[in-house]
Amino acid sequence: MNFKNNLDFAEVILRYAILMAIGITAGILHQYWMVIPMMLVFLTAILGWCPVKMVFTNLKKKRSDTGLHTDIPVQHMHFA
Numbered sequence: 762m763n764f765k766n767n768l769d770f771a772e773v774i775l776r777y778a779i780l781m782a783i784g785i786t787a788g789i790l791h792q793y794w795m796v797i798p799m800m801l802v803f804l805t806a807i808l809g810w811c812p813v814k815m816v817f818t819n820l821k822k823k824r825s826d827t828g829l830h831t832d833i834p835v836q837h838m839h840f841a
Contacts, residue, residue, distance in 0.1 A: 766809035767818065776806035 768776075780802045787795035805811045 764810055767814050768805070768809045768811055772811075773806050773809060776802050780806065 780799055783795055783799050783802065787793065787799065
């Protein structure tokens with residue numbers, strides 16, 4: 762696995778904003794189980810690494826390496 766930073770600064774700041782929103786909501790509603798998703802958001806923000814983004818980036822790279830492009834229009838076949 763490649764654990765290089767794949768988040769830019771704006772995405773890290775966005776994750777901290779999401780973390781604060783979840784934290785404030787959890788505190789107001791007294792839903793302390795929401796600490797679990799907060800920790801996931803916190804870890805991805807502090808590490809600068811997102812596993813979901815890594816998977817989609819690798820899929821996109823494989824697609825471009827093999828010549829499969831999604832921007833080619835699909836031609837529909839007409840049967841007589």
